[in-house]
Amino acid sequence: MIEWFTLVQLGVAVVAGLLCLVMGLAGRIPSDITMGVTALVELFLLIQLVMAIVAPAVGNSPTGSALEFWVYLVSAVLVPPAAVFWGLIERTRWSTVILGVACLAVAVMVYRMGQIWTVQLA
Amino acid sequence: MNSRAVGVGRVLIVIYAILALGATARSVVQILTKFDVAPVAYLLSAVSGVIYIVATIALILPGTTWYRIAWAAITVELVGVLSVGTLTIVDSTLFVSDTVWSYFGRGYLFVPLVLPILGMLWLYRRRPSRVPS
Structure with missing residues (x-):
């Protein structure tokens, strides 16, 4: 993992999540903006996915469990598309809230991925 | 139309679903890689x-049977996270090793502690006697 990229990714996911939560609670149905930022979160995950495949080959290996890292990454990659899919079939304000919840869940998972890759306490 | 999978209930x-994914995926990793360390946890x-x-699943599916199963599952969660x-x-x-419920779900931002309470409130508001399903 590249630290600055992970921090940017974390920031994007948190901002996107909060934006969708606020828009959803304000009664907006999923729009190009809220769907777009969720797609952006997914794009960052896919870049992270490619980097995680390449990184160990150039000497940047996880210090923690690689299996645990990959379970988090693959799970995280699945979350935004599921939320967007829901937003497309269910046009209510709650779908926007769900986009927000999905982005924030990704933020938590990216944070955990960063911990697994870099910080080992035990 | 199921009366539970509407509005804020969908959230x-x-x-x-996210918690189910997280807890299950994590436990699979733990059991596969280091089961001997803390089998109970x-x-x-x-x-x-x-x-x-x-x-x-019980929150999604309609009918009084699934309603009771939802209550049972959520009650077990609340008892689990509290105990x-x-x-x-x-x-x-x-x-020795963390579970979803350790320290009242601290590792999951206390979501496991709050979620069953919200779930019970939702189930109560959507009880079959009030809203025919």
């Missing part, structure tokens, strides 16, 4: 993962 279901993780999956949470604080040696 609840999504949070349950990891089995508990797996059980809690299954309970979250059951709760998610395991208390035990981890009273005697931290009992669970």
